[in-house]
Amino acid sequence: MKPGINNYSEIGKLNKVLLHRLGGEIEGLVPDNFERLLFDDIPYLKIAQQEHDRFAELLRENDVEVIYYVDETAKALKTDEIRENFVDDFIADSGIYSQEAQETVREYLLGMPSKKLVETAIAGIKKSEVEVKNKGSLASYIASGYPYYTDPMPNLYFTRDPGACVGDGLNVHHMSTMARRREALLLRYMYLYNEEFAPKGTHLWYDYNQEFSIEGGDVLVLSKDIVAIGLSQRTTAGGIERFAENILKESSFKKILVFDIPKSRAFMHLDTVFTMVDYDKFTIHPEIEGPLQIYEITLTSDGKAHFESIQGELEHILSSELKLPSVELIRCGGDDAMAAQREQWNDGSNTLAIAPAKVITYERNYVTNDLLEKKGITVITMPSSELSRGRGGPRCMSCPVNRDDL
Numbered sequence: 056m057k058p059g060i061n062n063y064s065e066i067g068k069l070n071k072v073l074l075h076r077l078g079g080e081i082e083g084l085v086p087d088n089f090e091r092l093l094f095d096d097i098p099y100l101k102i103a104q105q106e107h108d109r110f111a112e113l114l115r116e117n118d119v120e121v122i123y124y125v126d127e128t129a130k131a132l133k134t135d136e137i138r139e140n141f142v143d144d145f146i147a148d149s150g151i152y153s154q155e156a157q158e159t160v161r162e163y164l165l166g167m168p169s170k171k172l173v174e175t176a177i178a179g180i181k182k183s184e185v186e187v188k189n190k191g192s193l194a195s196y197i198a199s200g201y202p203y204y205t206d207p208m209p210n211l212y213f214t215r216d217p218g219a220c221v222g223d224g225l226n227v228h229h230m231s232t233m234a235r236r237r238e239a240l241l242l243r244y245m246y247l248y249n250e251e252f253a254p255k256g257t258h259l260w261y262d263y264n265q266e267f268s269i270e271g272g273d274v275l276v277l278s279k280d281i282v283a284i285g286l287s288q289r290t291t292a293g294g295i296e297r298f299a300e301n302i303l304k305e306s307s308f309k310k311i312l313v314f315d316i317p318k319s320r321a322f323m324h325l326d327t328v329f330t331m332v333d334y335d336k337f338t339i340h341p342e343i344e345g346p347l348q349i350y351e352i353t354l355t356s357d358g359k360a361h362f363e364s365i366q367g368e369l370e371h372i373l374s375s376e377l378k379l380p381s382v383e384l385i386r387c388g389g390d391d392a393m394a395a396q397r398e399q400w401n402d403g404s405n406t407l408a409i410a411p412a413k414v415i416t417y418e419r420n421y422v423t424n425d426l427l428e429k430k431g432i433t434v435i436t437m438p439s440s441e442l443s444r445g446r447g448g449p450r451c452m453s454c455p456v457n458r459d460d461l
């Protein structure tokens with residue numbers, strides 16, 4: 056195993072993965088904030104944690120080192136100065152309504168040991184937890200009915216999205232929605248100050264404060280030469296262009312393939328509708344089969360981005376790009392339209408490959424799982440009654456940090 060971040064494929068043997076075990080942030084979900092916090096339902100935390108623990112256990116049983124957001128961020132907060140900067144950045148991006156409330160939150164967080172500080176920042180800080188003492192402004196004087204000073208981060212268990220390890224570097228994403236913005240702040244501190252996670256010299260291909268949004272569910276490392284990226288509801292052309300310029304200049308990757316997918320919540324990210332399970336096999340949501348608009352980005356000899364439009368069937372484009380005689384697209388739900396819709400809703404095409412032809416999936420998507428097995432894929436299933444309510448599957452719930460090269 057190579058040290059540090061090493062991620063040159065979607066399917067190489069997984070060695071190390073970053074997860075987040077759901078916590079108190081899930082209890083902050085109520086029907087009133089579903090839309091803003093990007094949920095459709097409330098997972099039952101106790102069972103969701105058990106399911107998540109099983110996910111981690113399956114990974115460990117398969118010789119994968121599991122690391123967690125809370126621990127890795129806490130390790131980064133190793134001096135008073137870093138802790139203070141983190142809390143200031145967190146407050147600045149939390150939209151706290153008054154100066155007095157900001158000071159209260161600052162003092163409250165800085166009074167905690169680092170691990171508790173990170174857990175509290177993720178869970179959200181309720182007004183019932185700590186009172187603003189000095190109510191010197193109208194905003195802090197008027198009691199608003201809103202329960203939080205700082206919102207919870209219930210989507211953090213989808214660790215795929217706030218960042219992406221690509222090659223020997225990392226993206227820290229500018230998230231598309233305020234609801235998820237601060238998740239990437241945790242990763243930024245890990246990158247800056249946790250050398251066990253990101254050893255000195257680790258490239259940064261995209262940073263938190265860059266202007267345009269990118270989310271990790273759209274980033275797929277197709278091969279050691281090609282990164283595929285979804286132009287989606289969450290990932291913008293501007294973000295893709297900056298990422299492409301940085302990575303193509305500073306790494307051994309030669310090409311970025313941009314998949315223009317529908318801009319709707321059902322298609323949220325590229326990995327909601329398309330994942331790689333073997334050298335020549337992919338899962339796919341039937342609705343993106345057929346001709347797809349793809350753009351290719353390469354670098355000219357004078358270091359400028361060059362764009363080209365590629366037309367054609369996805370299968371042909373993939374086989375030609377991967378230099379394979381053919382590739383197979385495995386439909387979520389097979390040919391049964393109702394199974395396809397049901398299993399797509401529960402992230403049936405969102406597989407996490409832990410080695411070539413070996414994937415972790417949700418056990419509830421049995422039609423797609425059977426189909427994958429018939430195609431020669433080893434399918435390891437995990438319980439998913441509660442986790443699936445957040446609208447993401449095993450790929451969304453994992454950020455691979457290190458894989459063996461193919």
Ligand SMILES: NC(=O)NCCC[C@H](N)C(=O)O
Pocket residue numbers: 093094210213215216235271272273323324326327445446447448450451
């Ligand atoms: N890569 C993914 O598709 N992640 C799933 C994210 C679900 C989350 N509720 C969201 O809307 O961002």
